[in-house]
Amino acid sequence: MKKRKLKKSVKIFFAFILIIIILILILLKEDKNDTKNSINNKDSSKKTEEKSNSFKKLSLLAVGDVLIHESVYKDAYINGTYDFHKMFEDIEPIIKKYDLKFCNQESTIGGNTLGISGYPSFNSPDEIGDEIVNLGFNLISLANNHALDKGVDAVMYSNSFWKTKNVVTSGAYSTKDERDDIKVYEKNGIKYAFLAYTTLSNNNIDNDYIINMYDESRVKSDIEKIKDKTDLIIVSMHWGEEYTNTPTQSQRQIAQYLSSLGVNIIIGHHPHVVQPVEYIDSTLVIYSLGNFISNQLVVGVNEGTGLILGIDIILDDDGIHYDNIYKELILSYSDNSTNFKVIPFSNLNNDLLYNYKSIEEKYMKIVNNE
Numbered sequence: 001m002k003k004r005k006l007k008k009s010v011k012i013f014f015a016f017i018l019i020i021i022i023l024i025l026i027l028l029k030e031d032k033n034d035t036k037n038s039i040n041n042k043d044s045s046k047k048t049e050e051k052s053n054s055f056k057k058l059s060l061l062a063v064g065d066v067l068i069h070e071s072v073y074k075d076a077y078i079n080g081t082y083d084f085h086k087m088f089e090d091i092e093p094i095i096k097k098y099d100l101k102f103c104n105q106e107s108t109i110g111g112n113t114l115g116i117s118g119y120p121s122f123n124s125p126d127e128i129g130d131e132i133v134n135l136g137f138n139l140i141s142l143a144n145n146h147a148l149d150k151g152v153d154a155v156m157y158s159n160s161f162w163k164t165k166n167v168v169t170s171g172a173y174s175t176k177d178e179r180d181d182i183k184v185y186e187k188n189g190i191k192y193a194f195l196a197y198t199t200l201s202n203n204n205i206d207n208d209y210i211i212n213m214y215d216e217s218r219v220k221s222d223i224e225k226i227k228d229k230t231d232l233i234i235v236s237m238h239w240g241e242e243y244t245n246t247p248t249q250s251q252r253q254i255a256q257y258l259s260s261l262g263v264n265i266i267i268g269h270h271p272h273v274v275q276p277v278e279y280i281d282s283t284l285v286i287y288s289l290g291n292f293i294s295n296q297l298v299v300g301v302n303e304g305t306g307l308i309l310g311i312d313i314i315l316d317d318d319g320i321h322y323d324n325i326y327k328e329l330i331l332s333y334s335d336n337s338t339n340f341k342v343i344p345f346s347n348l349n350n351d352l353l354y355n356y357k358s359i360e361e362k363y364m365k366i367v368n369n370e
Contacts, residue, residue, distance in 0.1 A: 056189040056315040058232070061098035063330070064269045064289030064306045065106040065144075068128055070118030071295045071337040082127035087293060088135055091308070091330065091342045095135050098310055099187055102139040103132060103292055104236065104269045106146055109161050110154025120202075121149040126161060133165045141196040141236035143171025143212045144270065148203035155210055170236065171196030171212045179209040182222055184229045190315050193226045195219075198238035199250070200270065214239070216257060223261045231315050233263045240271045240288060245366045247275050247287040259283035264313075264320050272296055274307045276369040277327065284311070284322060293332050293342050303353065304332040305363055308344070327367055329360055 076082040088095075095101055107122035109129045117123045132140070140162060147155060155172050162169045173179040184193050197214040205211055212218075214237070223233060235258055240251050247255075251268065258266055259280040268275065268287045272294070275287035290306030297304050310326035329345040331353055348356045 054317050058100065058188045058190045058192070058313045058315075059098040059310065060100045060102065060234075060265070060313055061095060061308065061310045062102040062267050062286060062289060063292040063308050065104050065272065065291045065294060066124075066128065066132065067106040067272075067291055067294035067296060068118065068122065068124040069295040071334070072293065072340055073116060073118070073125060073128070075334075075338050075340050076127070082125045084128055084131040085134070087340045088131065088342055090347055091344060092135055094308065094310075094328075094344065095137070098136075100139055100192075101135070101137045102141070102234075102236070102267055103137050104141040104144060104238065104289075105129070105132070105158075106144050106269075108142075108147055108149060108154050109158045110150040111157040111161075114150045114154055114157075117150075122146050123150045123154060129161055129165070133167060138167045139194050139234070139236075140167050140169045141171050141238070141267075141269075142169050143196040143198040143236065144238040145198060145200040145202050147172055147198070147211050148201060148205065151203070152206075152210060168194050170194050171198065171238075173209050173212075176207070176209040179212070182225050184226055190232055190313065191230045192232040192234060193230045194234050194236070195222055196236035196238075198270075199254075200238060214254065219258070220261060223263065227262055232265070232313060232320055234265045234267065235263045237266055237268045238270045239268060240275070242271055243273055244271055245273055245275055245363075251287055255280055255283070255285045255287075259285075274305065274329070274363050274367050277307075277309065277367055278369055282320070291332055292330070293340065295332070295334060295337055295340070303359055304334075305359065306330050306332065307363075307367060327364070329363055329367075331356075 073082055076084045107124040109126055110123040114123050116125050142158065156174055159172060159174045168185060182193060184191055197212045197219065199214045201211060237254065239254060241248050255266055263283055266283060266285045269289055271288040272291050273288065274290045277286050286309060292306055308328050308330050312323040314321050314323055331343045331348060333341045333343050333352060343352065345356065345360050350356060
């Protein structure tokens with residue numbers, strides 16, 4: 001009997017030992033897994049951190065022509081000066097959201113001594129430039145067919161004016177050395193260059209640097225100077241045919257050529273109406289943004305509509321790509337050539353622009369190339 005009890009006790013003892021061994025093995029395995037998971041988590045965290053460090057974002061907003069007709073500056077005239085601020089109150093909140101903000105200063109700011117004037121020979125008051133800066137615009141194209149409306153003196157005044165502002169200009173220069181010195185800028189860790197050219201001029205040019213006339217060899221040389229120093233190249237193009245919503249063959253050829261040189265974004269203007277936005281390989285091409293502010297209305301062709309385009313530019317290990325593309329039509333509104341305002345279509349009603357929904361549908365189809 002005692003012998004049987006002893007055997008039973010031995011069995012219980014060994015069973016107990018076995019259970020302890022199993023528990024120890026389980027605990028060791030879990031500890032090993034925890035260590036492995038910890039290492040994996042660290043690796044994952046490290047990879048995320050590395051990815052985060054290589055991820056950079058820069059937002060860009062682009063509008064078209066700042067074209068100050070006589071009726072526009074007269075509407076801004078108050079007590080011996082010009083106040084344009086009220087004209088942009090509706091659009092200002094959208095503009096302020098972006099890092100880089102582009103416009104084409106179509107009407108040269110040439111100084112009071114040359115006489116403030118509108119079409120056909122533009123000379124705009126300093127105050128429109130002040131307001132453009134107050135709105136936050138910091139990429140200013142100066143290359144267009146009206147740049148020499150008041151001659152070289154106006155261009156020199158314009159260049160001096162913009163140099164007093166915290167902006168980047170391109171397309172008009174005071175000396176050849178200035179034109180040839182293509183600068184690289186940096187914003188949010190992204191290095192960029194901004195170039196501007198025009199295919200048209202209303203006046204003869206006595207030299208090759210005052211206005212940046214488009215020429216393939218010149219453009220190639222300019223881009224080669226900075227291509228290896230930049231992450232992003234933005235080119236402003238004054239091109240095309242007025243009042244046509246379809247890009248010309250010349251526009252398409254130039255866009256293709258710029259893309260082949262490595263240009264990332266092409267911003268087009270001059271037609272005074274909107275044209276498609278599309279890609280050529282990885283190059284974003286905005287063929288025409290239309291007017292930003294003007295009194296240029298052509299019944300049945302242009303109801304005062306332009307385009308405002310915003311985009312996030314992403315730089316990561318895969319290079320440059322784009323996100324959050326925002327496209328909205330804007331109206332350069334006036335009440336019988338008074339009370340000028342730039343109004344986003346999202347703020348419109350039929351009293352401001354009759355049948356505006358149909359107009360929006362019509363022009364957004366053009367913009368989206370539908």
